[in-house]
Amino acid sequence: MSFDTLKLSPTEHLVGRCLRYPPTFANPGGLPKPKRFPVDQMQSFRDQEAAVFQDLLFVLIGLEGFYIRYADSFSIDDxxxxxxxxxxxxxxxxxxxxxxxxxxxxxxxxxxxxSLVSFVEQYDDLEYGTVVQALCFEIREVLRMYESILVQIEHEFHHNANYSVTLLEQDLTVNTTLQLTHLYELVMKIVQENEKRKDSSNMNKMRFESMLKSLKDDHYTGTLDGVTSDPTNSKVVKGGLVLSFIQSGIDKHKGDAASYQFMVDLFNKVSVGYVSMFNWWLETGTIEDPYDEFLIHQNLEGSRVSEDYWADKFTIRSEGLLKQFYPPNVQKKVILTGKYLNVLKECGVDVDSLGSIQHIKTLQDNDLFIRLDVAYTRANKLIIDLLFNGYHIREFLESLNKYFLLTNNSNFDDFMSDSLSELRKSKEHASINTLSKLYLSSYHKDDVIEDHASAKSRRLIFNLATLSLTKYTLLDELVMILSAKTTNSEKVFASSDLNSLKNLLNSTLEANENNVKTSVLTNTKIDQYAVFSFCLDLEVPFPLNLIITKSQMVEYQFIFRNLCYLKFVEKCLEISWREITHQRFWKWQFRDERLHRWIKKARVVHAKMRTFVNLCLFYLNYDVMHANWKKVEAVLESLKTDPSVELETVFSSIKSFLSTILSESMLTKIRLAQIVNQLFAIIVLYHNFVMALRKTLILMDEDLFTENQSKLSPGTTFDLEKNETRMRRLIAGLKNYEEKYYSKMSDMMDALKYYGEIDSPSLLRLYEELALSFKMEIY
Structure with missing residues (x-):
């Protein structure tokens, strides 16, 4: 076959290679260099213009002419x-x-x-995502228009003797210069960023900077109401990052109407697939993002019934975040809309059958946020209906209050009466099996099968609740938590690299570990009582655990342990009150008047202690828990009449409810918590002191001794001289407890007034009640 009959393959890349990689003047590839007529020998301006015009036709498609050549720094094959x-x-x-x-x-x-032709050749690959593919398509369209204009210009050059270089420039400026210039600027941003990412050290630096930025920007608060950022950097530029480059161009050219409109149109065309993913997310909670370029990143690892899975399942991709999504409230609505729909799907709801929403056309539309609000409101209404009508979360919360906050809970009083002796044992000797049996028998009525929602919720908690004896007492855990050191945020953000950040965090962890070893306060016999370690736990099932999270259950546990201890103290005083008021040993007509006065004073001290404990219980039950639960109830009631109430509001009200109770229960101030703990310890020790006096009282009176001598150990005799010693010990013992009690009461009053005035005004109510009851002793 002769050369003139040889047909080239229609393969685009092969033809493109032949046309775009020709021999150059610098590297002719073995061919003789073409000679040109010297410009300085041309006789007229028109001759120069004709020569240059012909060269410009080559230059406009990226080739060399005779008088316009590639710069020495450029090699087409380099x-x-x-x-x-x-x-x-x-x-x-x-x-x-x-x-x-x-x-x-x-x-x-x-x-x-x-540049643009080469960009399309290299980047027209799905490795770079669909947004870049859409950009390549738009570049091709501009290049086609550009090439058609060049054909017209060439025709004018050959057939129009008046067509000049000046007219050439004008035609190009009017038709293509603006488009090519802006596309080139955009392409250069993408190319330079990709070249930067080829260097591993640059990528490590970028990842570290992204991580610090996400730490600053995150506004995560809970499983269903928080937003976390995904600081991951992709190896190549794609998706939102490309759109953010275009968006920067839009902002840059707001003063230039033509440039601004071109960039806006380019953004809208390139973002069509991105907007489609966005609409699909808002409508069904589904992410169709095979090339990891969408606004939201989905993590598929973990158990779907775990709250941790849902807390981190969807994150905002911080790289390439468009300015429309900068506001935290917008990010939250975007995340929650899809997350709510995903929860519905996980619970068996056919989301696709719920109807469509009005789709967003472009991210530049003025009604973008209106349509986002509509989608969010729809998802919010659906999830609220699921949780409150399908899973009866309100009844579940009320049952939690019954079990953990001991509201209207006579069952726990029965348990405390039955288990008091076991709770007084050291935690090493107490039997958790015995305590569990006593607890279950006290609550056996809650296991009765009934149809209404509250009974089902109580039965669910009854079946899921577990009891344990913890390693640390409540006060120990509170002290460890409240005194734990946190890493200074300024030092974190000033870290130069990942290693320096790790060293900083490790130093904080080591300091807290040492703090745990030194801050444990358990060192007396009473601190070893099992009641101090007695804990009720509950693993909340899905999807209720998305509202009542692990952190909230820890708060419930702290409140329960505090109330349990207070109930224990109340039960002890109840027993010792029956002892000193009804037992005949205490009602005996002793001959020694000093003993009569001593018993009277012991009863007064005991009565003051009971009054104090009752005031504390009343304060916690009504001024703290009941008053704050009313606020939650108001939010729950509003769900029936106001469809605009957000699930986030419900979540926040529950979170605020628990944190407020912890604060107002005197558990979040170390000094106040220690004083209250010491005060209760004095009361329990006084109870033990009183309950151990039967034998002593028998020995203090001869008639009483004679009546009960058979109950005493053999050899025990009545001795007046020893009774004098016993009397002095009784007086000294009572005085010791009385002084310690009133001293700690005074400390508590000071602490209540101090913290009430600077932080928790509700503490002043308890202060006023105690001041009214103990004014003679405190003032």
Whole structure:
């Protein structure tokens, strides 16, 4: 076959290679270099213009002419990066200065053309995602228009004798210069960023900076009402990052109507797939993002019934975040809309059958946030209906209050009566099996099968609740938590790299570990009582655990342990009150008047202690828990009448309810918590002191001794001299407890007034009640 009959393959890349990689003047590939007629020997300006015009037709498609050649720094075969940047052109120095200036301006379009063609060749691959593919399509469309204009210009050059270089520049400026310039600027941003990401050290630095930024920007608060950022950097530029580059161009050219409109149109065209993913997310909670370029990143690891899974399942991709999604409230609505729909699907709801929403057309539309609000409101209403009508979360909360906050809970009083002796044992000797049996028998009525929602919720908690004896007492745990050191945020954000950040965090962890070893306060016999370690736990099932999280259950546990201890103290005083008021040993008509006065004083001290404990219980039950639960109830009631109430509001009200109870229960101030604990310890020790006096009282009176001598150990005798010693010990013992009690009461009053005035005003109510009851002793 002869050469003139040889047909080239229609393969686009092969043809493109033949046309776009020709021999150059610098590297002719073994071919003789073409000779050109010297410019300085041309007799007229028109001759120069004709020569330059012909060269410009080559330059405009990225090739060399006779008088306009590639700059020495450019080699067409050197590297893909050089073609992506595009060639600079050198213009014959003897050319007329006016023609030379025009040629310089026009030759820039040749540089842009080579760059854009090379960009499409290299980036038209799904490795770079669908947004880049859409950008490549728009670049092709501009290049087609550009090439068709060049065909028209060439026709004018050959057939219109009046067509000049000046007219050429005007035609290009009117039709293509603006588009090519902006596309080239955009392409250069993408290319430079990708080149930067090829360097592993640069990527590590970028990841570290992204991580610090996400730490600053995160506004995570809970499983269903928080937003976390995904600081991951992709290896190549794609998705939202490309759109953010275009968006920067829009902002940059707001003063130039033509440029602004071109960039807006480009953004809308390139973001069509992105907007489609966004609409699909808002409508069904589904992410169709095979190339990891969407606003939201989905993590599929973990158990679907775990709250941790839902807390971190969907995160905002911080890289390439568009300005529309900068506001935290917008991010929260975007995340929660899809997350709510995903929860519905996980609970068996057919989300696709719930109807469609009005789709967002472009991210530049003025009604973007209105349509987002509509989608969010729809998802919020659906999830509220599921949780409150399907899973009866209100009844579940009320049952939690019964079990953990001991509201209207006579069952726990029965348990405390039955288990008091076991709770007084050291935690090493107490039997958790015995305590569990006593607890279950006290609550056996809650296991009765009934149809209404509250009974089902009580039965659910009854079946899921577990009892344990913890390693640390409540006060120990509170002290460890409240005194734990946190890492200074300024030092964190000032870290230069990941290693320095790790060292900083490790130093904080080591300090807290040492603090745990030194802050444990358990060192007396009473501190070893099992009641101090007695704990009720509950693993909340899905989807209720998305509202009542692990952290909230820990708060419930702290409140329960505090109330349990207070109930224990109350029960002890109840027993010792029956002892000193009804037992005949205490009612005996002793001959020694000093003993009569001592018993009377012991009863007064005991009565003061009972009054104090009752005031504390009343304060916690009514001024704290009941009053704050009313606020939660108001939010729950509003769900029936106000469809705009957000699940986030419900979550926040529950969270605020528990944190307020902890604060107002005197558990969040170390000094106050220690004083209250010491005061209760004095009361329990006084109870033990009183309950251990039967034998002593028998020995203090001869008639009483004679009556009960058979109950005493053999050899025990009545001795008046020893009774004097016993009397002094009784007086000294009572005085010791009385002084310690009133001293700690005074400390508690001071602490209540101090913290009430600076932090928790509700503490002043308890202060006033105690001041009214103990004014003679305290003031």
């Amino acid at each position: 590297s893909p990066l050089q073609r992506l940047i595009g060639p600079d052109f050198s213009i014959n120095k003897h050319l007329d200065s006016g023609l030379k200036d025009i040629a310089k301006r026009i030759s820039r379009l040749g540089k842009y053309y080579v």
